[in-house]
Amino acid sequence: MKAAGIILAIVLALALQTTIARFIVSGRVAVDLVLVVVVYVALSSGSVAGMMTGTVAGLIQDSLQTGVIGIGGLAKTIVGFITGVIGTQLNIAEPVARFVVFFAATVAHQAITIGLNAVLGLRTFGVPYAAIAGEALANAVVGVAAFQVAELLPGAVERRRMGRGRLRR
């Protein structure tokens, strides 16, 4: 059941990612929703779940692109695993802490991706610090928001159910 939810989240993230991409003028998405899902799952479900989510999501994302399949998967696998380990070792319940984790995870993901490309000689480009910082910021905001929404959503439903019950009486 949980796995199905994760897969659904990945598909949704990919759909949103590909849908909102066309609204970006430069053609580059400033937020990686798939990575947000991976980090979210890692923080909420642990390192193995984060790792597997990273693997599946990354490979799907890679297969939808024209590059080497596996680079994104490897990067997201590492990020998912490490984030999961951090999530189980440290208290990441506060929004600020989650913000930092999302931000760092995005930076790490970019670093791994760029490093792998450089090692394999696939692309030669400098490190786009501003773009990475912007993406990390965006991912952190979306991730923290997702956590807040997910935590508030069960309480809101409960409150709505309780309110409907009072009206019926």
Next chain:
Amino acid sequence: MALLDIRRRSGYLFLAVMLFHVILISAQVNSRSGVPVLESVTFGVFAEAQRGLSTAVSGLRRMWGRYVWLRGVEAENANLRRQLEAVQVQYQERRALADRARSLEDLLALRDRSNLETVAAEIIAASASPDFRTLTIDKGTNQGLKRDMAVIASEGVVGRIVVPSSDAAKVQMLIDRNAAAGALIERSRAQGVALGGGDSRLRLDYVSEASDVVVGDLVVTSGIDGIYPKGFSIGTVESVEKNGPSYRRITIKPAVNFSSLETVLVVLTQTPAAPTEEQKE
């Protein structure tokens, strides 16, 4: 339960997933040599594994062959030793034959050079007593040998026949204490008598005080004794001791190495005694 086990072993799972990704990437990316990285790495790893395996197998085979499986090695070793001994004997025989051929060549050359009638003889025995310097040769009266015939070698004079039998003869060597030969210094024509001393040296006696003899002079037969043909090498002057004007002792180193003789020539033509310088006058 299995899932729980996987969760507990997340590190291994992480490594497995990482490896999967690396393999996946390697299969798509070419190395600098143009070969896919996966193929290159796989080949490299397999090559190293094969090398290691080959080294281990070779080591085991060597160890097995050298230290464990030694059945038949002793017999093989003995057989090889026998073969080696046989080859060594053959080698010695060949070398002896070569030496003999060389010696015969020298004798043949000497015979052609001297124009003397000679017969070649092989030395078959040495003297029975160290006090006498004699040899036994395998030719005797049946081959025309007579007493007092000169025996020579390619290097020089050997001695004379003292006891001829039908098919063998005893040769008195020039170094025997009872042997003597008429001699002269080739350079100064000074005459004397070469006498054996029983050791490995000769002595030149009866040399005139007026004669000129120095160390290194070649001493040859003078022919006055009627045994040795004239002009054959006896040896070289090794030392000269003078007592006033007269010569006290002149030592000659023989030209022939008597200890290594194998074949000699017997001069069948008996030499008439040559007249001395005084007789000529």
